[in-house]
Amino acid sequence: MATQHSRSxxxxxxxxxxxxxxxxxxxxxxxxxxxxxxxxxxxxGGDLGWIGFDNYVRFVTSSxxxxxxxxxxxxxxxxxxxxxxxxxxxxxxxxQPMWGQGIVRILVIAPFFVMPTVSALVWKNMFMDPxxxxxxxxxxFFGAQPVEWLSDASLFSIVLIVSWxxxxxxxxILLTAIQSLDSEQLEAAxxxxxxxxxxxxxxxxxxxxxxxxxxxxxxxxxxxxIFAEIFVTTGGAFGSRTLTYLxxxxxxxxxxxxLGSAGGVYxxxxxxxxxxxxxxxxxxxxxx
Amino acid sequence: MARAVTTNRKVIxxxxxxxxxxxxxxxxxxxxxxxxxxxxxxxxxPPVFLFFDWTLENxxxxxxxxxxxxxxxxxxxxxxGSTVLGIIIAIPAAWSMAFVPSRRTKxxxxxxxxxxxxxxxGVLYPIYLIFIxxxxxxxxxxxxxxxxxxxxxxxxxxLYTYFREIPGEILEASRMDGASLRDEILYVLTxxxxxxxxxxxxxxxxxxxxxxxxxLNLTAAKAAPLTAFIAxxxxxxxxxxxxxxxxxxxxxxxxxxxxxxxQKQLVRGLTFGAVK
Amino acid sequence: MGQIKLExxxxxxxxxxxxxxxxxxxxxxEFTVFVGPSGCGKSTLLRLIAGLEDISSGQIxxxxxxxxxxxxxxxxxxxxxxxxxxxPHMSVRKNIxxxxxxxxxxxxxxxxxxxxxxxxxxxxxYLDRRPGQLSGGQxxxxxxxxxxxxxxxxxxxxxxxxNLDAALRVGMRLEISELHKRLATTMIYVTHDxxxxxxxxxxxVVLRAGHIEQVGSPLELYRTPRNLFVAGFIGSPxxxxxxxxxxxxxxxxxxxxxxxxxxxxxxxxxxxGTVGVAEHLGSDTFFHIHxxxxxxxxxxxxxxxxxxxxxxxxxLVPRADQIHRFDDQGLRMP
Numbered sequence: 001m002a003t004q005h006s007r008s009x010x011x012x013x014x015x016x017x018x019x020x021x022x023x024x025x026x027x028x029x030x031x032x033x034x035x036x037x038x039x040x041x042x043x044x045g046g047d048l049g050w051i052g053f054d055n056y057v058r059f060v061t062s063s064x065x066x067x068x069x070x071x072x073x074x075x076x077x078x079x080x081x082x083x084x085x086x087x088x089x090x091x092x093x094x095x096q097p098m099w100g101q102g103i104v105r106i107l108v109i110a111p112f113f114v115m116p117t118v119s120a121l122v123w124k125n126m127f128m129d130p131x132x133x134x135x136x137x138x139x140x141f142f143g144a145q146p147v148e149w150l151s152d153a154s155l156f157s158i159v160l161i162v163s164w165x166x167x168x169x170x171x172x173i174l175l176t177a178i179q180s181l182d183s184e185q186l187e188a189a190x191x192x193x194x195x196x197x198x199x200x201x202x203x204x205x206x207x208x209x210x211x212x213x214x215x216x217x218x219x220x221x222x223x224x225x226i227f228a229e230i231f232v233t234t235g236g237a238f239g240s241r242t243l244t245y246l247x248x249x250x251x252x253x254x255x256x257x258x259l260g261s262a263g264g265v266y267x268x269x270x271x272x273x274x275x276x277x278x279x280x281x282x283x284x285x286x287x288x
Numbered sequence: 289m290a291r292a293v294t295t296n297r298k299v300i301x302x303x304x305x306x307x308x309x310x311x312x313x314x315x316x317x318x319x320x321x322x323x324x325x326x327x328x329x330x331x332x333x334p335p336v337f338l339f340f341d342w343t344l345e346n347x348x349x350x351x352x353x354x355x356x357x358x359x360x361x362x363x364x365x366x367x368x369g370s371t372v373l374g375i376i377i378a379i380p381a382a383w384s385m386a387f388v389p390s391r392r393t394k395x396x397x398x399x400x401x402x403x404x405x406x407x408x409x410g411v412l413y414p415i416y417l418i419f420i421x422x423x424x425x426x427x428x429x430x431x432x433x434x435x436x437x438x439x440x441x442x443x444x445x446x447l448y449t450y451f452r453e454i455p456g457e458i459l460e461a462s463r464m465d466g467a468s469l470r471d472e473i474l475y476v477l478t479x480x481x482x483x484x485x486x487x488x489x490x491x492x493x494x495x496x497x498x499x500x501x502x503x504l505n506l507t508a509a510k511a512a513p514l515t516a517f518i519a520x521x522x523x524x525x526x527x528x529x530x531x532x533x534x535x536x537x538x539x540x541x542x543x544x545x546x547x548x549x550x551q552k553q554l555v556r557g558l559t560f561g562a563v564k
Numbered sequence: 565m566g567q568i569k570l571e572x573x574x575x576x577x578x579x580x581x582x583x584x585x586x587x588x589x590x591x592x593x594e595f596t597v598f599v600g601p602s603g604c605g606k607s608t609l610l611r612l613i614a615g616l617e618d619i620s621s622g623q624i625x626x627x628x629x630x631x632x633x634x635x636x637x638x639x640x641x642x643x644x645x646x647x648x649x650x651x652p653h654m655s656v657r658k659n660i661x662x663x664x665x666x667x668x669x670x671x672x673x674x675x676x677x678x679x680x681x682x683x684x685x686x687x688x689x690y691l692d693r694r695p696g697q698l699s700g701g702q703x704x705x706x707x708x709x710x711x712x713x714x715x716x717x718x719x720x721x722x723x724x725x726x727n728l729d730a731a732l733r734v735g736m737r738l739e740i741s742e743l744h745k746r747l748a749t750t751m752i753y754v755t756h757d758x759x760x761x762x763x764x765x766x767x768x769v770v771l772r773a774g775h776i777e778q779v780g781s782p783l784e785l786y787r788t789p790r791n792l793f794v795a796g797f798i799g800s801p802x803x804x805x806x807x808x809x810x811x812x813x814x815x816x817x818x819x820x821x822x823x824x825x826x827x828x829x830x831x832x833x834x835x836x837g838t839v840g841v842a843e844h845l846g847s848d849t850f851f852h853i854h855x856x857x858x859x860x861x862x863x864x865x866x867x868x869x870x871x872x873x874x875x876x877x878x879x880l881v882p883r884a885d886q887i888h889r890f891d892d893q894g895l896r897m898p
Contacts, residue, residue, distance in 0.1 A: 006469075010384035011384070014380070017380075017440060021440060021441065024437040025403045025406060028411030028418075035414070097298055104306055104309040106548050110316055110548075111312060117518040121518060121521055126533070137335055227500065228515070228519070244407065264410030264412070279401065
């Protein structure tokens with residue numbers, strides 16, 4: 001509802017944001033597509049011509065591909081599982097009456113604000129170092145042999161670090177969702193004779209359904225592209241090379257831009273599949 | 289729920305929640321504590337928790353040796369610049385979407401969101417090339433632009449959800465009162481949306497401050513912000529825990545404080561208004 | 565100053581035509597009320613005049629000048645909104661001064677006019693408060709203050725009293741009427757409340773589904789409603805409509821008699837009925853009569869205290885010269 005005048009003003013004012021984002025999306029995307037069909041090695045001859053779908057085939061048939069897919073799935077799946085399950089429990093705990101709720105909330109949220117490079121380094125050195133790390137001290141205290149976390153259990157270690165970073169996010173969103181639950185619903189269920197476990201399963205959990213879906217989707221998008229945590233801890237070694245990191249290595253370390261670009265196109269397609277689901281949910285919410 | 293809870297139950301809740309809260313917070317606490325230790329104490333076995341000789345030496349060393357201040361300044365400029373620039377571009381766009389919605393508004397909003405989901409690594413090389421061509425590699429302005437672009441969808445979304453809560457009649461009243469579009473946005477909309485704009489500013493400052501893909505890949509020495517500075521500790525020499533802790537503490541302290549202020553808005557901003 | 569003329573104005577939202585071609589002239593200094601049930605297009609019509617919406621076709625002229633494509637800021641009209649639409653971040657003083665600031669008047673002149681408006685509206689003591697600290701009635705006054713300072717060609721009011729409680733509403737109604745008398749500026753007032761329309765208007769425009777049903781002074785509409793809709797809408801309690809044989813006696817499809825034009829008698833009348841509910845207001849008594857055989861319920865208004873109770877059988881006598889006759893189109897018959 002507005003006038004022609006304000007509608008044209010609106011179009012004009014939306015212009016800069018739309019044009020910038022359109023450029024930001026299209027230009028690199030088209031360039032990536034272009035490179036992905038070329039043999040392009042900047043340090044070894046540069047542009048060596050069109051090679052069709054060779055890069056796409058080579059990327060998926062290389063020995064590093066399937067391990068990187070499984071590493072990605074383990075990291076994303078593991079972090080999602082840990083953050084959602086612990087997040088729900090923590091959110092319910094934080095929703096209980098207690099003293100100092102605000103402070104506990106702050107303590108729980110804090111890791112989310114820690115720079116990824118900082119958290120990765122702190123965990124790598126001060127906790128997971130097999131000689132001087134706190135875990136090593138702890139293991140020795142109980143007479144056990146300290147674990148070489150980042151080489152012997154690299155994926156587990158990365159999942160642990162990343163879960164620590166994302167647990168606050170899941171908790172915060174689930175807590176917000178729990179708090180929006182109408183307490184009369186719970187009281188009605190109580191009047192109807194539902195014991196606490198049943199109230200959790202039949203009322204709280206369904207109410208959290210949407211929030212959990214959102215947490216899963218948003219985290220998936222971010223987790224698919226985690227980079228710094230791997231960059232500073234293992235550098236992709238010891239089986240911790242994810243799809244993102246593999247592409248990064250192809251492009252910058254081995255300077256095979258064509259191959260890396262093909263990988264990039266795969267990553268873009270993958271992210272878009274996840275994004276599609278997220279959009280559905282957010283879009284529905286827009287109508288409300 | 290305003291219902292009486294037995295004190296017993298409350299004590300158990302409190303103990304449990306505080307225990308878990310401290311456990312989650314512990315790595316940060318440990319980093320802060322270690323930053324005040326000497327390097328020898330930092331690796332002592334068994335570890336020392338509180339009773340050690342507190343020292344500020346590490347902070348001095350970090351500052352002197354690595355010119356910490358310059359990295360900090362780069363971070364401030366890059367995070368602040370990208371956020372402010374983003375907000376300036378986003379306010380008019382969010383005004384349009386919130387107050388002059390059309391059939392396409394929803395599609396545009398969703399499309400903007402979808403650009404956020406483009407995996408950075410997929411377009412790393414093109415951006416790298418463009419940066420070399422334009423001479424933007426390792427410059428602050430280059431990073432300001434890139435971070436502004438990645439966060440622009442979130443900024444537009446957050447402002448849009450805040451603006452939608454402002455009654456359109458007030459803006460119409462200003463039009464009837466003779467305000468031009470510029471006056472309307474400058475004197476009526478913006479002051480009314482100050483809380484929303486402030487939380488948008490805060491959250492996006494935090495996101496930009498912690499961004500660790502582009503800041504690592506597009507900088508070398510000149511424009512490197514704190515993320516890159518900290519990453520340089522990944523291949524250390526000699527004893528460095530205390531110094532690493534001091535540097536880390538300095539890198540995260542400002543953001544922790546800002547973050548605690550913005551925790552309420554965080555949910556809304558990161559879920560694009562889907563959870564309030 | 566302040567003549568507004570609409571010629572063949574239409575408005576469509578998409579395929580839906582909310583205002584069919586409409587002609588209307590609002591005279592200089594006139595207090596015109598747009599009245600009609602909700603959804604009749606009265607607010608849309610006001611917004612078209614204000615320029616907050618584009619008209620789909622036709623022409624709007626203000627003081628003889630074509631204003632069809634003039635943006636709202638340039639039409640020299642002031643508007644008071646249903647929600648008051650005060651600027652919450654500004655003090656009352658700044659709110660009232662806002663249109664002057666937009667017009668770039670110098671500070672001294674702004675102060676003078678704000679003080680003037682504030683004293684007229686009893687707001688002097690509240691000038692430094694924020695709208696959030698004021699009561700509903702005071703907010704309403706601030707909104708009016710903001711409208712009067714700029715000395716507009718006409719005032720537009722969009723259901724300004726609907727958010728006030730009943731007692732305040734009566735008070736503000738009087739204040740707005742007095743303001744009109746003093747300023748003698750054109751005012752257009754939108755309401756769904758026919759009492760407001762009857763008490764305030766020089767001219768009432770009755771709207772239904774975007775159509776103008778009738779234009780006239782309050783008493784014209786009361787005495788000679790052009791059709792059944794206007795007859796039913798104007799006047800409280802509503803006019804009784806009677807169809808069938810009783811109407812045929814007057815050679816009409818439908819006849820209408822206002823409750824106050826039926827006398828109650830103890831015993832035989834023209835019509836007979838049983839009292840259902842009797843509402844004793846002191847000054848008046850309303851009877852809802854059943855079992856008359858001519859209409860399901862007849863409403864009758866008797867002056868003063870009349871002591872009939874539920875279940876009493878009474879006679880009714882309509883005043884012969886106050887029977888309105890309508891044809892099968894629902895239009896008034898001469």
